[in-house]
Amino acid sequence: MRSTRAICAVTIAVIAFICSTGCLEAPRTEVKRNVLIVLWDAARARNLSVYGYGRSTTPYLQEFAESSAVFTQARSQTSYTLPSVVTILTSTFPEVHGAYWEKMKEKNDFVCYTPDAGSERYVQEILSSRDFWSVAIVGNRMLKNAKQLSDSFDTYRVLGGWKNTQAVTDLAISSIRKLRESSWLLYVHYIDPHSPFDPPEPYRTEFFSPKNGNEPIEGDVRAFNDGAKEWDERDINGHRDMYDGELSYLDAEFKRLMEALRASGVLDDTIVFVIADHGEAIGEHDDWLHGSVYEECIHIPMIVRFPNGQYAGEYDFLVETMDIGPTILREQGLEIPENFGGHPLQEQISRQWQRKVSYSRYFAKSAFVFSDGYKLICYGDECRGGLEVFDLNTDPLELRNLANLKPDLAQRMRAEAFQWKSNHVVFDVETSALDGASLADDAEALRALGYLD
């Protein structure tokens, strides 16, 4: 049996070693904070009134934001659901975790690769090992066969159909009530405002009126992308009206969920995230749905209510969905595993660390948003299929490609982007699955699943 003195000597030596490698602050005591992650599927920042939109689409979220940290420059790391969700919960880039639909097509599941992760890849697994209950209520049926994701939660419930938003709220509320005596992580994934847009009244006609001459979209907008169907300004306006109605509907459901959390008495012991997995294109860049890395598809809301409203305010530095996992662990006073690629928001707020580049990828398209507001979009490996440069400070809608006007700037950004990437995205799980050649095959696979996300 080891003596107490020997144990103390080891402890002191360990603390001395940790501090010699850069102690920024005294080690925090481990605490237990509940975690509520509320994901709005396909919500783009620019249509939320809390982000300055002209219509009052999210009045409750504005109220919620008063006691929250509002991040105005949040980017999702990809623009489709499965890899984005896995990025949020593993704090790794899609190239690192490798969760793609084609793996589900082959095996009815994917294998999530995270090098050096050990047995706990997901943030909920880390918390579960510390006596938290982890529960997922998922309104997107396409996550139903993601067995590895579902196994990472203690309870994982997927609801069918496209009109399940109220049921998701009801289940989430009953989970909060049942878990009252425990510490918990609750992941609530709303399918709204994902297309097809069809909010119930009174939200359906809150912004849409045939009197405006707008057209509600009948059928599937994929026909627009395929070129099988023509569209014009009236389609864009009608579709946007419906999308805004979806946001307003979801805002009311989110209010119902938060009121239940408050009534349960644990609001100030809970860290609440409001995020999206990606945005949505409504005719911008001649595109519909979410298959690009333009701002409408990757600039997302990220609003975080820390316990007791700590850090409330607006922050305009670059953050990523990668940061959610580390933020959760930091809030508990837990170590952040090395394989987590994001950084705690608390450190970013206190300016201990700032991001220079935010990275997103959708198959062969990659986006690098720089902290000075410039953005590079690359097509193909190392931009061999072309590139675009935008100044988001003066051109937030990406209407003016500067690549030919400022070729020196474009080449400098390209060099910086690939230098950054070689240092940060070091594990590309299956390059062949991400290059342009397989894009068509993959799109076909998604269609076969009845869903092109």
Ligand SMILES: [Zn+2]
């Ligand atoms: Zn999605």
